[in-house]
Amino acid sequence: MTITTINKKMNELGHTWEEFKKTNERRLGEIERKGSADPLTTESLSRINNVIDSYKSKIDSLETAFNRPSFGASYNEKASSETITEHKKAFINYVRKGVEADLSFLEKKALSVGSDADGGYLVTPQVSDTVSKKIFETSPIRNLASVQIISSDSLEIIDDSDEAGAGWAAAEDSDVDESDTPQVGKISISAYELVAQPKATQKLIDDSSIDIEMWLTEKLAEVFSRTENTAFIAGDGSGKPKGILSYAAGTGAGQIEQIHSGTSAVVTSDSLIQLYYALKDEYAQNATFLMNRTTVQAVRLLKESTTNQYMWQPGLAMGAPDSLLGVPVVMASDMPVAAANSLSVAVGDFKRAYQIVDRTGIRILRDPYTEKPFVKFYTTKRVGGQVINNEAIKLLKLAA
Numbered sequence: 001m002t003i004t005t006i007n008k009k010m011n012e013l014g015h016t017w018e019e020f021k022k023t024n025e026r027r028l029g030e031i032e033r034k035g036s037a038d039p040l041t042t043e044s045l046s047r048i049n050n051v052i053d054s055y056k057s058k059i060d061s062l063e064t065a066f067n068r069p070s071f072g073a074s075y076n077e078k079a080s081s082e083t084i085t086e087h088k089k090a091f092i093n094y095v096r097k098g099v100e101a102d103l104s105f106l107e108k109k110a111l112s113v114g115s116d117a118d119g120g121y122l123v124t125p126q127v128s129d130t131v132s133k134k135i136f137e138t139s140p141i142r143n144l145a146s147v148q149i150i151s152s153d154s155l156e157i158i159d160d161s162d163e164a165g166a167g168w169a170a171a172e173d174s175d176v177d178e179s180d181t182p183q184v185g186k187i188s189i190s191a192y193e194l195v196a197q198p199k200a201t202q203k204l205i206d207d208s209s210i211d212i213e214m215w216l217t218e219k220l221a222e223v224f225s226r227t228e229n230t231a232f233i234a235g236d237g238s239g240k241p242k243g244i245l246s247y248a249a250g251t252g253a254g255q256i257e258q259i260h261s262g263t264s265a266v267v268t269s270d271s272l273i274q275l276y277y278a279l280k281d282e283y284a285q286n287a288t289f290l291m292n293r294t295t296v297q298a299v300r301l302l303k304e305s306t307t308n309q310y311m312w313q314p315g316l317a318m319g320a321p322d323s324l325l326g327v328p329v330v331m332a333s334d335m336p337v338a339a340a341n342s343l344s345v346a347v348g349d350f351k352r353a354y355q356i357v358d359r360t361g362i363r364i365l366r367d368p369y370t371e372k373p374f375v376k377f378y379t380t381k382r383v384g385g386q387v388i389n390n391e392a393i394k395l396l397k398l399a400a
Contacts, residue, residue, distance in 0.1 A: 006062050006318055013055040014316050020048045021310065024301060049297045052314070056322065063318065064137050084125070088213075091124045095212055095377070096205050098366050120363035120380065127217050128362045134221035140332040141232040144288055144350035145385070148357050150191065155357045157388060159185040191359040191382035192240050196223040199374040220362070220379055232356070232385050233334040241385035244354065244393060245336075245343050256390050258343065258397040265340045265398055267295060269302040269311055275347055275396045276325055283349040283392045288328045290346040292335040299324060340400050348393030356385040 023045045027037040090102035103121045122128075136142050148155055198219035205212060228241075235243040249258040259278050261271035272289075279287055291299070300312045312329070315321045321328040327347070336342040359382035367376040387393065 003318065006059060009055060009059050009062065010316050010318070013052065013059065013314055016048060016051050016055060017314050020045070020052060020300065023048055049300060052300070053293060053297070056314070088124050088126065091121075091127075092213065094121060094366060095216065095364075098368060120365035120378065123216075123362045123364050123379075124213070127213055127220075130217050131221045131224065131362060132358075134217070135225040135228065138221075138225045139229055139232075140290065140330045141229065141350070141354065141385075142356060144290075144330065145232070145354040145356050146351050148355065149360055150357050151360050152191075153359070153382070154188050154190045154384070155355070157187040157189065157355065159187050159388070187386075187388055189355055189357050189384045189386055189388075191357050191384040194224060194227060194240075194381050194383055196220055196227075196379045197376050198223070198379070199371065199376040201373055202368070202375055205375060216364075216377065224381060228383060229332070230334045232354070233332060235385075237386065241356070241383065242387070243385075244346055244387060245395070247387060247390070249397070251390070253390070256387065256393055256395055258395045261396055261398045263399055265338055265342075267298060267302075267338050267345060267396065267398070269304060271396060272299070272302070272311065272324065272345065273304075275345060275394055276327060278394045279347065279349075280391060283352065284327075286349040286351065287347050288330055288350060289324050290330050290332050290335060290348075290350075291344060292333065292337050293331045294337045295335070295344050296322075296329065296331055298338060299329075338398060340398060342398050343395045344398060345396035346393060347396075350393065352389050353387055353392035354385060355388045356383065358383050 023041065027041045027045055030037045030041060086102075087106055090099075090106055093099040094103050100121075107121060123131075196219070198216065200215070204210060231241040231243055233243045234245050235241045236246050244256065247254065247256040249255060251257050257278065259271070259275045261268065261274075263271065276284065276287070276289075296312070300310070302311045303309060304311055311324055313323050315323065321330070323329060335346070336344050338344045362379060362381045364380075365378040367378055370376065
């Protein structure tokens, strides 16, 4: 992995973007002259659009791999190497053979320093750490939101978003009106149990050539990430995180403002501008657009009416995101595609808008009985999330 490889892909993306613009200009010219675009031009534009997505996906993967710390870099530094080795050996014996005694002994020793006494056994810190990294790398909301690790079942946040009143005094001895008292509330975010059950045959588990720890890590990271991502976008808050699309429309407490596009099933340049400028300046300066890949492809065709410049621009430097109106764009597969009555685009300062909580530890319980000949690994982690600042996020509502 070298920077040269990444730069090469970025140059190819830049050339493809120029080809996309030329093809779209040809399409627009055909519509103006004949009333419709040539099907071959439309097909070519669609193909180039997909190629851009492919380049972006490859570049993102390369940058993630390039920036990823070496395996185990953030391994539990408080544990001694002897304890780490002991835990790993006991964990492998449990996964492969079902030997519980060693893991049980280790967790009893750790109870005095905060070990979770729930059912099952804690996976090794290395597995937990690597699962967390992989989830973070594939989760658009986790990359944008605030994340807090807790050791209890919930996180309580003081909601003091109301500001105290202030004013100017004409002189040192002038009468000063009393300040308005800010309203202070409390937000409680519960960490819900997220369950995964990867399974394998005993023959595969016994195969010494297979890194069973890595196999389990990959399976857990994949299913946890996919399930979390859906909840952070559309979860109803009942036994799971409450997603950004699950709030009622409005500007009051427990609501998120929806900006009406005035168009049905289509995202327009004017509606995107209106959406972005609905944010207060303090949130707009750190804002990010969030939308589905299909919506992004449609947005690439849009131009600003006053400048005739394309609104979407690719990130052509290492670490530079794609942008829309100069604002970063992130793709989330769980955001709705553009359709009548859909909430297809979100924009906001997600770090201030959305709070994720993770309870420490991932626990596993080996089950060789309920689905023979498979051995199932009933695995749980606890996670929660909800909007904590409704002013920091806006949603685009397409018309019916």
